[in-house]
Amino acid sequence: MINSIPKNHRQELRQFYRQQRKQLTAEKQQSAAQMCLQVFLQNIDLTHIKTVAYYLANDGELDPQAMIQFCWQHNIQVLLPVLDPKRKGHLVFVNYQASSPMQTNIYGIAEPIASEQNIVELADIDLIFTPLVAxxxxxxxxxxxxxxxxxxxxxxxxxxxxTQLIGLAHDCQKSEKLPIDGWDIPLNAITTPTQFFKIA
Incomplete structure (x- = not known):
C-alpha cells in the first residue's frame, strides 16, 4: 500500500500500482485468475444473471479468462468493451464468443468488431467487471x-x-484511500484472489 502521495498526484499512484501488478510472475497471474473465479462463485448469486461484461487483460491486469469460460459454459452472455466508433472517449459493450472476429484497437488491445447487431445497451447488462489500477x-x-x-x-x-459494477484486482492493488473526483463512478464490489469487498 502507498498512502503518502498527495491527492492530486494520481499519476504517481498509477505508476506505483502498475509496477506492483507488473511484478507478478506468469504463475502468480494464472493462480490469481483461478482463485478469483472461486471468490466470484462464492460471493455472487448467478441465479438471475444473464449478461456479464468483462475485459481482456493488459498491462498486468487480473485476467478474467477463467470467469469468461465459466459464463460461456453456463449460457451466460459475455460482453467486452470496445472503443465507441461514434463517440470519442466512450465505450460500447459488444457480444463476445470464442469465434468472434477480433481487431486491435489504438491501444494494442484486442476487441470484437462492433456492429448494430452485437452492441448491448448498458441497461441490459447485469454485471460489469472493470479493470483497475488501484x-x-x-x-x-x-x-x-x-x-x-x-x-x-x-x-x-x-x-x-x-447494472452492478465489480472491480477485478490483485491484492497488491488495494490502497488505504484513493483521491476521488465528482465524475468518478464508484464500484458496488471488488473481487481479488483472496477477498470480496461488498460496498455498502
Missing amino acids: FDIKGNRLGMGGGYYDRTLAPIRQKQLK
Whole structure:
C-alpha cells in the first residue's frame, strides 16, 4: 500500500500500482485468475444473471479468462468493451464468443468488431467487471486515466440502472484511500484472489 502521495498526484499512484501488478510472475497471474473465479462463485448469486461484461487483460491486469469460460459454459452472455466508433472517449459493450472476429484497437488491445447487431445497451447488462489500477474499500477505483469507463458508466448513476459494477484486482492493488473526483463512478464490489469487498 502507498498512502503518502498527495491527492492530486494520481499519476504517481498509477505508476506505483502498475509496477506492483507488473511484478507478478506468469504463475502468480494464472493462480490469481483461478482463485478469483472461486471468490466470484462464492460471493455472487448467478441465479438471475444473464449478461456479464468483462475485459481482456493488459498491462498486468487480473485476467478474467477463467470467469469468461465459466459464463460461456453456463449460457451466460459475455460482453467486452470496445472503443465507441461514434463517440470519442466512450465505450460500447459488444457480444463476445470464442469465434468472434477480433481487431486491435489504438491501444494494442484486442476487441470484437462492433456492429448494430452485437452492441448491448448498458441497461441490459447485469454485471460489469472493470479493470483497475488501484481500489480502496469504499469502492473507489483508479483507472488508467483515459476516463473511458467513467464517461460510459455515468448513466448507471444518472438513470439509476440496475447494472452492478465489480472491480477485478490483485491484492497488491488495494490502497488505504484513493483521491476521488465528482465524475468518478464508484464500484458496488471488488473481487481479488483472496477477498470480496461488498460496498455498502
